[in-house]
Amino acid sequence: MAGSVRILQMTAPLTSADSRLAELRDALPDLRVSNHVTDRIAYARDLWPGGQIEKLAGKHAPEPPACVVWPKDSAQVVELVQWAKAKAGVGGDPVVLVPFGAGSGVCGGTMAGAGSVIVDLKEMDSVVRIEPHNNLVRAQSGIIGWHLEDRLNMEGLTLGHFPSSLMCSTLGGYLATRSAGQCSSLYGKIEDMATTMEVVTGTGEVLETGRDMGGGVGPSWTQLFIGSEGALGFITAATLKVHPAPAHRMMRGYGFGRVSAGCEAIRRLMQAGLRPAVVRLYDEFDTVMARSSAEKGSEADTLLDAISGRVKGSGAMPWLKRKALQMVLTRPDVTNRLIEELAPRISADGCLLVVGWEGDKRLTEVQARLGHDELMRSGGKDLGEEPGWHWFKNRYAVSYKQSKLFTSGAFVDTMEVAATWDRLMDLYEGVRKAIAPFAFVMAHFSHAYPEGCSIYFSFVGPATDPGQTRQQYDRLWRRGLTAATRAGGTISHHHGVGRSKAHFMTEEHGNSLRLLQTLKATFDPASILNPGVLGLS
Amino acid sequence: MSVPQSEITGQLAEAVGPENLSSSPVDTIAHALDFWPRALMKSRSGPWPRGPKWVVWPGAAAEVAHVLRIASAYALPVIPYGGGSSMVGGASPRGDRPWIVINCKRMCNILDMDEVSMVVHVQAGIVGVELEERLNARGFSLGHVPTSMTTATLGGWLSTQSAGMLSSRYGRVGDLCLGLTAVLPDGQVVHTRVAPRRATGPELAHLLIGAEGTLGVITAAHLRLHRLPLHRRFDSFCFEQVAPAMGALRQSLAAGVRPLVARIQRDPRLRRSDREQDAPEPTPADLSRRVLLLAYEGPVELVEVEQEIVRDLATALGGEGLGQAPARRWWGQRFAAGFRMTPLLVQDHLFADYVELGATWQALSGLYDNLEEAFEKRGWRTRITVEHARLEGASLGCAFWGEADSAEAALEAYDEAWRLAARVCHAGGGGLGHVYGGGQHRAALLDDNAKQRLAVLTEVKRKLDPAGIMNPGILGTE
Numbered sequence A: 001m002a003g004s005v006r007i008l009q010m011t012a013p014l015t016s017a018d019s020r021l022a023e024l025r026d027a028l029p030d031l032r033v034s035n036h037v038t039d040r041i042a043y044a045r046d047l048w049p050g051g052q053i054e055k056l057a058g059k060h061a062p063e064p065p066a067c068v069v070w071p072k073d074s075a076q077v078v079e080l081v082q083w084a085k086a087k088a089g090v091g092g093d094p095v096v097l098v099p100f101g102a103g104s105g106v107c108g109g110t111m112a113g114a115g116s117v118i119v120d121l122k123e124m125d126s127v128v129r130i131e132p133h134n135n136l137v138r139a140q141s142g143i144i145g146w147h148l149e150d151r152l153n154m155e156g157l158t159l160g161h162f163p164s165s166l167m168c169s170t171l172g173g174y175l176a177t178r179s180a181g182q183c184s185s186l187y188g189k190i191e192d193m194a195t196t197m198e199v200v201t202g203t204g205e206v207l208e209t210g211r212d213m214g215g216g217v218g219p220s221w222t223q224l225f226i227g228s229e230g231a232l233g234f235i236t237a238a239t240l241k242v243h244p245a246p247a248h249r250m251m252r253g254y255g256f257g258r259v260s261a262g263c264e265a266i267r268r269l270m271q272a273g274l275r276p277a278v279v280r281l282y283d284e285f286d287t288v289m290a291r292s293s294a295e296k297g298s299e300a301d302t303l304l305d306a307i308s309g310r311v312k313g314s315g316a317m318p319w320l321k322r323k324a325l326q327m328v329l330t331r332p333d334v335t336n337r338l339i340e341e342l343a344p345r346i347s348a349d350g351c352l353l354v355v356g357w358e359g360d361k362r363l364t365e366v367q368a369r370l371g372h373d374e375l376m377r378s379g380g381k382d383l384g385e386e387p388g389w390h391w392f393k394n395r396y397a398v399s400y401k402q403s404k405l406f407t408s409g410a411f412v413d414t415m416e417v418a419a420t421w422d423r424l425m426d427l428y429e430g431v432r433k434a435i436a437p438f439a440f441v442m443a444h445f446s447h448a449y450p451e452g453c454s455i456y457f458s459f460v461g462p463a464t465d466p467g468q469t470r471q472q473y474d475r476l477w478r479r480g481l482t483a484a485t486r487a488g489g490t491i492s493h494h495h496g497v498g499r500s501k502a503h504f505m506t507e508e509h510g511n512s513l514r515l516l517q518t519l520k521a522t523f524d525p526a527s528i529l530n531p532g533v534l535g536l537s
Numbered sequence B: 001m002s003v004p005q006s007e008i009t010g011q012l013a014e015a016v017g018p019e020n021l022s023s024s025p026v027d028t029i030a031h032a033l034d035f036w037p038r039a040l041m042k043s044r045s046g047p048w049p050r051g052p053k054w055v056v057w058p059g060a061a062a063e064v065a066h067v068l069r070i071a072s073a074y075a076l077p078v079i080p081y082g083g084g085s086s087m088v089g090g091a092s093p094r095g096d097r098p099w100i101v102i103n104c105k106r107m108c109n110i111l112d113m114d115e116v117s118m119v120v121h122v123q124a125g126i127v128g129v130e131l132e133e134r135l136n137a138r139g140f141s142l143g144h145v146p147t148s149m150t151t152a153t154l155g156g157w158l159s160t161q162s163a164g165m166l167s168s169r170y171g172r173v174g175d176l177c178l179g180l181t182a183v184l185p186d187g188q189v190v191h192t193r194v195a196p197r198r199a200t201g202p203e204l205a206h207l208l209i210g211a212e213g214t215l216g217v218i219t220a221a222h223l224r225l226h227r228l229p230l231h232r233r234f235d236s237f238c239f240e241q242v243a244p245a246m247g248a249l250r251q252s253l254a255a256g257v258r259p260l261v262a263r264i265q266r267d268p269r270l271r272r273s274d275r276e277q278d279a280p281e282p283t284p285a286d287l288s289r290r291v292l293l294l295a296y297e298g299p300v301e302l303v304e305v306e307q308e309i310v311r312d313l314a315t316a317l318g319g320e321g322l323g324q325a326p327a328r329r330w331w332g333q334r335f336a337a338g339f340r341m342t343p344l345l346v347q348d349h350l351f352a353d354y355v356e357l358g359a360t361w362q363a364l365s366g367l368y369d370n371l372e373e374a375f376e377k378r379g380w381r382t383r384i385t386v387e388h389a390r391l392e393g394a395s396l397g398c399a400f401w402g403e404a405d406s407a408e409a410a411l412e413a414y415d416e417a418w419r420l421a422a423r424v425c426h427a428g429g430g431g432l433g434h435v436y437g438g439g440q441h442r443a444a445l446l447d448d449n450a451k452q453r454l455a456v457l458t459e460v461k462r463k464l465d466p467a468g469i470m471n472p473g474i475l476g477t478e
């Protein structure tokens, strides 16, 4: 109880919020709406770690939305847009509508600031139809990924989209952020899956962006709305390709002495015309994380076990754990260097590469065999099936419950960049070096393509002094993303830009940003949709 | 409106160099028509259409930019021109305005070849076959092989989101594009950046891919490549009807097989040139028979398994194995079919064209039958091929031709044939204009959803091209 009282004090009722609510109730009497303080706080943030740091500093919801609404169908979304447009026309306090899926985004994509109207789409969550003969499904965008997959599984089908956040994110969120699942090498990213979508644009128009069978005449509006992060329109439904649920699955682990050797092996695998479902290469430190048991304890425990395990072989003792945490948190730069020094000596297997294959039995088996030969030719050490299945069992262990590290006086975050193969090692080294002074950093390479690969950096930094932490955190991101663009990589492979990376859009896109601005001017001329994301006002 | 033409000529000469500018009839006549059958038919009885006023051959994006700035200043309409193989009038001038044609073919260099990532950076004016040959020489292939390979350019492909005969495996040309350079109507040169994949907003290259030159001129692109295959295999199956052939193909794709080629067509053994001298006339059963032609490539063991899977599925649906020969034979003649239709159009009262529509598998066999029936009822001949097969559906390519009493009647019949095709297509849930784009022709024939999408294009165009200089009249733009 004490906690909630504190929260109430921190977010004193805003009068503008109340008047907005009244207007909204007047204009759209059938729309479910709430300005309850609990809702406003709950929806004030997504899972952007920068926000979690602010929470540690006691700022739970400094800029809460005015209210939350739950439209039932796209007609209500249209009405909402019309209402907001009309408001924008008469001046005064502009209305900002924020498309909201499940708030699992990690870059502040739904944090549009005080007074915004959060439009939670989760009541639009039905599977409209499954067409097994066309290998297609049509679903409303508010459906949780897990539920959609479940429905498909009942028909013997799969979407093949497995982000770690599968249980706490929506189809609309995937499409809006160009999300990637763990089996992207086989099934593609979400942009490879959608054939057409229904969107309600910022002009209130309902547009079907393409056809069930791709193609058509003119530019692909489907591709232009995927990744639009709520800045061009509400994605209200989508048609996606589906596949027969895999009849067979094979997993295996391989060891590589150095990260670069592992990368080279992945490149050759992908360029040989094979299509593994899972490809994940862990750098030296991440390998220890990946192989230790995530089941038995918290992420923090695993991390500390891993660090202290490094120092003393196996079986960490409590004092060593504490020491390790202290070391990480006070001198991340030293820790990083230490690990680098120790890395070659610690693990005989070096870096772990997990490879998985799935689908038709015969196709799976032959590809696994060919892939195995290719990896052995690349100098891999066969570690057998165990490391592969170990990963598989723990693949959703990354929890949407926020990391316990936050309460242990640390912050954690991830940075997922990508580049073509020729730049990949530069990208790896560059970003690593840029982050290392601020946080303890490890990485894995997942989402591989014939022409390149993504790198997923995880980092842990000290969060002892709230004020300073945010500064350090921001500096870390600035340095990291600068290094990424300098190395010729993209600043995001699948988390999106949101607000936290918005000021990097020019580095990312150069002058082609003008095309995006043109889309914004076309689809949201009144600037009522999620201003601020993607660097768009 | 009086346009100071000599002044413009002088400025254009400055932009591209006088040797790369022409108003000579040799050049303007050559750029007056593309491969749109209707315009070709019209020209055989009527006067040769007016060509552009100017043809320019810029050598770089900066020169294209210069030309576009001149065009903007005088509000002159511009056509970006690749190989002129457009089947829909996308590359030919219309009305009697003084057009500038930007012929892109001088921009034909490979700028960079990254063999590690298997990515090529190449200028957009390069002709398809030349690009492919140059890549082959280094052990790579683009995998984009439209029938018009010898004529069409990379810029034309991208602008029409072209689909080649290997699309089941490699996708459309837009799927191969990792980034591009384009000159916008006001002369700004923009580059969309290269990454294997990204999540930093919409994929901006897609605003120009498929825009058919209405938003800008594409001058270069980064394309993903694959290695030239060591193994290629062929296979063929004969079915009593088209539907089980489609079923076998659909199931194979769902199983994860990635054929290089997959098409369903009439039994090639019925072809006059292939028949024995004294063979009996084909029976109706012969005529309804369909053959599934397949090719595979990749590691040999993988190819063998793919072949096995398809064979099992085809056999289960009553397919009779015909072995490699029919598919291999088709492969050998794969470019011959393309321009076969063109001579038809020179004969005065004939009309012909190629309807291409896309549909999901469930809609496909109904569309196939209805289209065939509708055309045959009018006494028009058709040959329908199922091509560009993918997980969720395929295209029907329906070549049609017929003879009328006069040149005018032939044009009328042609228009009627298209209206008919559009009706059948819409009623059956297909999408018209699935391969060749819209050009001057298809926009009016589209269903309401597709028209709405083009209306959106017009909106975007107003923003990027307020003077309306870029290929106005294409895709329903003004």
Ligand SMILES: Cc1cc2nc3c(=O)[nH]c(=O)nc-3n(C[C@H](O)[C@H](O)[C@H](O)COP(=O)(O)OP(=O)(O)OC[C@H]3O[C@@H](n4cnc5c(N)ncnc54)[C@H](O)[C@@H]3O)c2cc1C
Residues within 6 Å of the ligand: A046, A047, A098, A099, A100, A101, A102, A103, A104, A105, A106, A109, A110, A121, A141, A142, A162, A163, A164, A165, A168, A169, A170, A171, A172, A173, A174, A175, A176, A177, A178, A179, A180, A181, A182, A228, A229, A230, A231, A233, A234, A235, A236, A398, A399, A400, A494, A495, A496, A498, A530, A533
């Ligand atoms: C533990 C954890 C693991 C994760 N793992 C992955 C992973 O493996 N792969 C991956 O790609 N991501 C991952 N993410 C990030 C996140 O889950 C994805 O970005 C996801 O796509 C967001 O979906 P959401 O429904 O929660 O969207 P939200 O967070 O609600 O919104 C994200 C953005 O999309 C917009 N948006 C949402 N719905 C719509 C709509 N219907 N129409 C228009 N705009 C909309 C919002 O305005 C916002 O800009 C992870 C996050 C967490 C917390």
Ligand SMILES: Cc1cc2nc3c(=O)[nH]c(=O)nc-3n(C[C@H](O)[C@H](O)[C@H](O)COP(=O)(O)OP(=O)(O)OC[C@H]3O[C@@H](n4cnc5c(N)ncnc54)[C@H](O)[C@@H]3O)c2cc1C
Residues within 6 Å of the ligand: B034, B035, B079, B080, B081, B082, B083, B084, B085, B086, B087, B090, B091, B104, B124, B125, B145, B146, B147, B148, B151, B152, B153, B154, B155, B156, B157, B158, B159, B160, B161, B162, B163, B164, B165, B212, B213, B214, B216, B217, B218, B219, B338, B339, B435, B436, B437, B439, B471, B474
């Ligand atoms: C016999 C024959 C067979 C064919 N087979 C196929 C096939 O198998 N698959 C297929 O997809 N198509 C096919 N086509 C159609 C045609 O070849 C394609 O549409 C091709 O992509 C056009 O390329 P092009 O270079 O000839 O372009 P053009 O005909 O010159 O132009 C086509 C359109 O693109 C625009 N454009 C051209 N270059 C640029 C540029 N650099 N920047 C911006 N806009 C530009 C033009 O303005 C025009 O609107 C065939 C055509 C013929 C005649």
